[in-house]
Amino acid sequence: MDEPESTRAPDTIEITRRTVVETGTTALLLTALPRAALAAAPVDDSEPPSPAVKIDLQINGRSHSLTLDPRTTLLDALREHLALTGSKKGCDHGQCGACTVLIEGRRINSCLTLAVMHNGQSVTTIEGLAEAGKLHPLQAAFVEHDGFQCGYCTSGQICSAVGMLAESRSGMPSNVTADLAEPQPELTDAEIRERMSGNICRCAAYPNIVAAIKQAAEMPT
Amino acid sequence: MKAFIYRRVDTATRAAAAAVKPGAKIIAGGTNLLDLMKLQVETPSALVDINALPYDKIEDTPDGGLRIGALVRNSDLAADSRVRKRYGVLSRALLAGASAQLRNKATTGGNLLQRTRCYYFYDVTKPCNKRNPGSGCAALAGFNRIHAILGASDQCIATHPSDMAVAMRALDARVETIKKFRLIEQILTAEDEELTPTMKLKRNLVNRKYKELIDGMYADA
Numbered sequence: 115m116d117e118p119e120s121t122r123a124p125d126t127i128e129i130t131r132r133t134v135v136e137t138g139t140t141a142l143l144l145t146a147l148p149r150a151a152l153a154a155a156p157v158d159d160s161e162p163p164s165p166a167v168k169i170d171l172q173i174n175g176r177s178h179s180l181t182l183d184p185r186t187t188l189l190d191a192l193r194e195h196l197a198l199t200g201s202k203k204g205c206d207h208g209q210c211g212a213c214t215v216l217i218e219g220r221r222i223n224s225c226l227t228l229a230v231m232h233n234g235q236s237v238t239t240i241e242g243l244a245e246a247g248k249l250h251p252l253q254a255a256f257v258e259h260d261g262f263q264c265g266y267c268t269s270g271q272i273c274s275a276v277g278m279l280a281e282s283r284s285g286m287p288s289n290v291t292a293d294l295a296e297p298q299p300e301l302t303d304a305e306i307r308e309r310m311s312g313n314i315c316r317c318a319a320y321p322n323i324v325a326a327i328k329q330a331a332e333m334p335t
Numbered sequence: 336m337k338a339f340i341y342r343r344v345d346t347a348t349r350a351a352a353a354a355v356k357p358g359a360k361i362i363a364g365g366t367n368l369l370d371l372m373k374l375q376v377e378t379p380s381a382l383v384d385i386n387a388l389p390y391d392k393i394e395d396t397p398d399g400g401l402r403i404g405a406l407v408r409n410s411d412l413a414a415d416s417r418v419r420k421r422y423g424v425l426s427r428a429l430l431a432g433a434s435a436q437l438r439n440k441a442t443t444g445g446n447l448l449q450r451t452r453c454y455y456f457y458d459v460t461k462p463c464n465k466r467n468p469g470s471g472c473a474a475l476a477g478f479n480r481i482h483a484i485l486g487a488s489d490q491c492i493a494t495h496p497s498d499m500a501v502a503m504r505a506l507d508a509r510v511e512t513i514k515k516f517r518l519i520e521q522i523l524t525a526e527d528e529e530l531t532p533t534m535k536l537k538r539n540l541v542n543r544k545y546k547e548l549i550d551g552m553y554a555d556a
Binding site: 165167183184185187202208211214220221222223226227228230231233274277278281284285286287288289291294295309311312313325333 | 434435
């Protein structure tokens with residue numbers, strides 16, 4: 115047991131068939147992994163690293179199967195894997211709203227969620243709003259009221275407005291709602307501005323965005 | 336973002352078992368965690384997605400209060416008619432924070448568990464005792480506009496960023512966590528199969544061997 119270092123034979127490792135097989139497997143596994151995956155190799159070997167996850171998403175009414183690195187945000191899945199580049203990457207930290215999409219009808223920042231977390235769910239992007247070649251009322255209103263200059267924030271603004279109008283119709287209050295007990299707060303200009311505050315427009319097209327949303331809000335659904 | 340293993344769990348038992356593994360983090364809304372992972376302030380080796388757990392309800396308690404599930408989204412909590420009528424300050428606090436997109440995703444539990452917004456905690460090039468214990472606190476002699484006036488120490492002057500938590504505190508809300516435990520009538524030693532020779536618990540074996548005891552704790556929950 116307490117055999118001194120010096121007396122131990124230098125090559126006591128016995129190479130068996132099994133060690134060769136194990137080494138071979140490990141080598142294969144290592145080459146298949148990206149460098150970043152190796153850096154964060156899990157301590158617990160009961161769960162081997164699994165870089166790719168298979169998911170199904172219903173995007174704009176169509177079913178898509180994707181095999182993704184779990185790190186892929188929903189935004190990157192849309193833009194880089196499905197070529198749906200309408201949703202924009204602005205800050206990539208959930209502050210600007212350019213990446214806004216609807217999941218099961220609710221608006222969220224697609225940059226701050228992982229695609230794998232939405233397996234089986236339905237996603238609506240700006241590409242899915244028009245029906246049969248006819249612009250969505252909000253899209254038409256943005257064109258009519260010139261609700262943009264450069265247009266980079268526009269798809270996020272419009273998707274956000276779709277979600278916002280649904281929230282408003284369901285009676286959701288906002289930070290400027292005077293009476294929380296009011297079941298159906300009126301959608302004033304101040305309400306629209308507050309409710310759309312998660313979407314930043316660097317060109318400051320805000321007055322026209324508010325006008326466009328106001329017009330669309332008054333249309334029957 | 337560092338690589339991680341993604342796992343979606345559908346029971347509290349599985350979530351707890353997966354979350355105690357070294358390097359594992361629980362993800363629900365992910366609006367804070369993913370933000371920090373992109374900056375590599377957080378580098379979990381595994382993400383345990385708990386969105387499928389049944390904790391998204393707001394229930395009336397027999398004594399006239401409300402029991403809010405950890406997975407209730409911020410927007411749903413703010414819009415709940417009971418919260419609006421009886422606990423207006425909670426609705427107001429929620430609606431004053433973040434944006435509609437973030438509130439649609441962020442959860443009640445995650446709001447309480449979010450990390451500080453201290454600039455130096457976010458900046459991995461700066462010393463921060465919270466991020467890297469023992470490295471020092473850059474905020475002490477730095478830009479400290481958002482930092483603590485009361486309750487600070489020589490080690491950290493960061494504040495908790497939650498508005499919701501302040502309202503909950505004012506309302507004397509209590510946090511409920513799973514605290515059941517069972518004792519086995521045996522003092523474990525390295526000779527026992529439950530422990531490794533270095534006295535580390537073999538979790539998988541324990542989970543299998545005491546399955547009945549563990550399941551029993553959740554049976555009447």
